[in-house]
Amino acid sequence: MIMGSQKPIDEIWAMVKDFNRVLVFGCNTCVAVCHAGGEKEAETIASLVRMRAQQEGRTMEVKHLGVMRHCEPEYFEPVMDEVKKYDLILSTACGVGVNFLSDRTGTIPVFPGINTSFFGSVEAPGFFKELCAGCGNCIVHLTGGLCPIARCSKTLMNGPCGGTNKGKCEVSNEIDCIWYLIVERMKKLGTLEKLSEIQPPRNWATSRDGGPRRISLEHLREYEEKEEKAQATGGKKQ
């Protein structure tokens, strides 16, 4: 799931202070699960902005709203008329949602209310952890199902490095050394010997190379109705 955390109120204020009608717009999927940007947190941020406006002597209308997902048009289309009544949309969706909305709000700016942080798990209630880097070329079958790209501070493919320290990373005692965990895991799986194969340098072409990434599933994509007509008439060539 996409994890995020709220921006500090000072940063938000700097973004919104020159606008008169602000909508804090929450997304009720990933960022709601991590309690950063769902409808509830949108309301919280709206309250903070109103209080800051009061402190600064600014008269400002600040409201909040939430929909299930900001990254699919059907979810927010029913509220777009309402959304467009504002001068500024402070989206508490992840960066995907902010972008997606910006493409569709004409002259109304959409600013981010949260920092999109990582792809992570709900490790325990209220505790979220990065587990995947979305690099586009998954290799965890080689590493006992644990990802060194996301979870090693150096993204090493042949670890551990000399900084491993009793199972912890030299960067911080609070970070597990993923290579230590990979070794332990592969011992359990009986595949430890595979680690003696040296991995060649990674091909990063699938990551940030070649511009924004896309995935297209032909069987789910929209199609022109004329194609269907052609089939209905026995597929005669026109």
Add this chain to the structure above:
Amino acid sequence: MTPQNKGTTTEPYRPYGADIKETRPYSPCRAACPAHTDVQAYVGLIAQGKYTEAFEVITAPNPIASVCSMICHHPCEQACRRCGIDEPLSVRHLKRFAIEKSQEYRRAKRRLVQKTRGKSVGIIGSGPSGLTAARDLADFGYSVTIYERHPVLGGMLASAIPPYRLPRNMLKEDIDDVISRGIEVKTGCEIGRDVKLEDLAKKHDAVLIAIGLSQSRSIPIPGVEGPGVLLAIPFLEDVAFDRKPSLGKKVLVIGGGNVAMDVARTARRLGVKDVSMVCLESAEEMPAWKWEVDEAVEEGIAINHRWGPKAVRREGEKVLGLEVKKVKSVFDASGRFNPAYDESNTTLLEADTIIITIGQMSNISFMKDSAVKVDERGRVQWNPETQMSSAPGIFLSGEVVTGPGSAIAAVANGHRAALAMHLHCQGETIEGRLPAAQEKEKIEQMPAEVVEKVARESRVKIKHLAPEVRCDTMVHFEIGYDETEALKEAGRCRGCGGGAVVNPNKCMACLTCQRICPYGAPVVTSVSEIRPEYCQACGLCAPECPGQAISMVSYDVREFRDRMPSLIGAVDPGRKEPHIAAFICTHHVGVFGFKVPSNVHAIPVHCTSRIDVLDILKAVECGADGVAIVRCGEGTCKYRGIMHRVSARAKRVQELMSALGMGPERIEVLSATGGDSASYEAVCAAFSARVKEMGLRKASIR
């Protein structure tokens, strides 16, 4: 606070969540009440100090609520899910408390109802069923006339229930509520003697026979005829209408039901020191309510179990006693009432007066030669589907057709009959339109793992006049709750059916509710489902739901936020003392049982579990210099796991306050340990002093 509709509109008061409750299983208390009174709603309103609103909920389905608050056999209490924890909620006494608190209110709201239908109905009998039908039909807009053979309204309530159980002023309040709608009353009017049934049928568009069971049955045994042997109902009527019945020094009551208890206990109050009873049944088999038996025994009434009457022994006309024979069994193999006796085992129970209380029947003599058919066994013919007799337009309700039962069951049947009469008068079909008699779907018993987690709290006992005092008087023997007691007792309610519900369109199945619920109520699959048999209505989950998908059935989770400006009042720019908002748990001190300094604006909450980060922020937004969340004290909470969550919420607000450059110390969680009024006052005053030290906020300056 009074309901908003007071005096301005006829729109009935509806408690929060009334509509959604209709779509969900009823709380067991409500399901058990024949009239389906929303007990959970009114107990909750009492706990919030909203007594007149509670009165509205109580009286909506029940026109004889004052009466029921005195005499109801309270099936709601027997069904209460607290029975499985410690003791049931004291529902009847809470009802009485709310009604007593609403006396002025109920009198002020009495209004004539417009007779918009242009049709009239006649009601024969003014007991629970007749009064109910009269009220409903008046509210439907009919012109209603009640015919009552006694000089006062109320049927058996007025003529047979002894005043020590039902003070007549309580009955009068109920009757005045009903007849103030503009109902015509003809008392002292006996059908068949003063007016014929067929004349009534001609006069009215529909007639209801709600005559109850007003005649006592006798026993065909030797010696029963003659002085010294009385029948229950005439005896009770004599007492009710102050015609002193003549009793000897040693009274024996035959019967083991509730009327027998009334008779025996009444005889005791007429100055007879030696009152005893004889019944077929063992102590366990007796049909009388156990509490009635216990109270009778307290009053010195002896009960002879498992003896059946054989003959009244007399010397001349004087009664010597009742010869009785041993009962071998009361019920036969198939469980039917079919007593078997050992004729050889007999004894004499000495008495100079015998009162027979073995059952009642209706006086249906006026139906003879009328269009209302009566079968060969003397039962009135009726169609339970339509409540109609064999004569079109003549309806029946209450015990005359249902047989002996409770007052509240007669109320329920009266509603049904009124609806049938309304449909008849409107020329509509009745079949299939009346509420089904079957039991409502109700919330299951509390699972054992939840019972273990619920704090034990004993029921607030009601005080009775001491037996030696109450036996000398017809004064009502129960002393009702005072406000502190009532609030404490109302706080014991587990809020069955008033708990959390999920809006599936907003739930993203994030598991937060499932993770934080101390009782294991939510189960998340594709969306969260909060199981009502587990939910304790604490409200801990709703403020944590990131999608605001959880609402509570019995209260508005946004109530404080939306009403905050009025709750904490306007902030005076020239104030000397800080403007403090204090969310105060009312569980242990009651809603108005605490005093706080005048600059502290108390927002009573049933538990601080319900306070959201957003509620605290809203109080700050509305200008509060400080916000206190005042808990009821350490280890006293009626719910589990509250302290940790509430403190975490307060800490989050403190962090947000810091980010805004406001002192985080302006937010505090306080514990009013001690649970008395003084401890609330003390913690609030100390907090106020600390905030004053920090300085007062100015709107434009941090």
